[in-house]
Amino acid sequence: MIWIIESKSKLSRVFAADLKRLRANEAVAAHAARSVLNSTIAEMQTPLAPPLAPGEPVLVLAHSGYAFDDRHNEDRPWVGGRWLDEFVQDVTAKFTPAGISGRTLWFLVCHTGHDVTTLGTLLAAAGVNDVTIYMPTDFMYISKNGIPHVLKSEADLESVNKDVAKWDGDYMSISGSQPTGGYWAGCTVRNQVVTALGARTVEQAVREQFDPDEDEA
Numbered sequence: 001m002i003w004i005i006e007s008k009s010k011l012s013r014v015f016a017a018d019l020k021r022l023r024a025n026e027a028v029a030a031h032a033a034r035s036v037l038n039s040t041i042a043e044m045q046t047p048l049a050p051p052l053a054p055g056e057p058v059l060v061l062a063h064s065g066y067a068f069d070d071r072h073n074e075d076r077p078w079v080g081g082r083w084l085d086e087f088v089q090d091v092t093a094k095f096t097p098a099g100i101s102g103r104t105l106w107f108l109v110c111h112t113g114h115d116v117t118t119l120g121t122l123l124a125a126a127g128v129n130d131v132t133i134y135m136p137t138d139f140m141y142i143s144k145n146g147i148p149h150v151l152k153s154e155a156d157l158e159s160v161n162k163d164v165a166k167w168d169g170d171y172m173s174i175s176g177s178q179p180t181g182g183y184w185a186g187c188t189v190r191n192q193v194v195t196a197l198g199a200r201t202v203e204q205a206v207r208e209q210f211d212p213d214e215d216e217a
Contacts, residue, residue, distance in 0.1 A: 001034040001052065003094070005062035005080030009039045014161060015061060018108070018142045021169065022059075025146025027212050031057050044080070045093035052095060057104045064109035077112040077119075084115065088122040097127035104132045106209065108148050110157075113137035113185035120187040120194040132197075134186045134206060143177075144169035147211045150183035152176045171216045180217040181206035 002019065006012055011019070022032040038044045052058070062080040069076040069083055079087045091100060100123075107113075113135035120133055139151040141164045153160055153176045167173040181203030187196050197205075207217050 001036065001056060002032045002059040002061055004035055004037045006037060006039050007081065011037055018061060021142050021144060021146040027210055031059060044090040048094050051099055057106060059106045059108060061108045064112045066111060077115040079109055079112060084119055084122055088126050092126045101129045101131060107135040108140060109135060110140050111138060116185040117187045117194050117196050120189045124189045124192050124194055129189060131189045134184055134202060137183050137185050143171040143216060145215060147180055147216050149180065150178045152178060180211040
């Protein structure tokens, strides 16, 4: 399933286009067939019904980044408008620790892959086990073929979105686009031990999930 987190109850134009493109990608169409849109904390913490099917992967489509966390007086990562510790509360309320364990979590977000092991550690502390997590480390967009890519850019989010829209998500035309799997990060959580995955392992996994024919690799 794909869990979409927005600030409003209506799907934004950008995320609507992302969802449409993912569903057009035969490699992941089945995983994006079921979508849940949440725009409030209460919705994010409402248990998923019906629960996830055995082995069903979870895609998370949300805004994310880094901002100053005055609780700790430093910049910290956030996903869906929530600091990571808060977000883990949302995840475990939505899916339960047992319900999310044993799965692969694909985060279609921006930048926060630099803290993928932080997320893994928080999930482990919440009782989640046997999960693999993948997250981009810079801007992320979904190409017109439904393949997520990292876009290396010094521009702001608005400028990046305009560039992606200008070229209608054409991977070959968007400056700074990285091959499928490039500049992602990943980790595993096994028996409370969080292990960072190597770049080649992550790249291969992302390609196998979203671009098995290596059309944009």
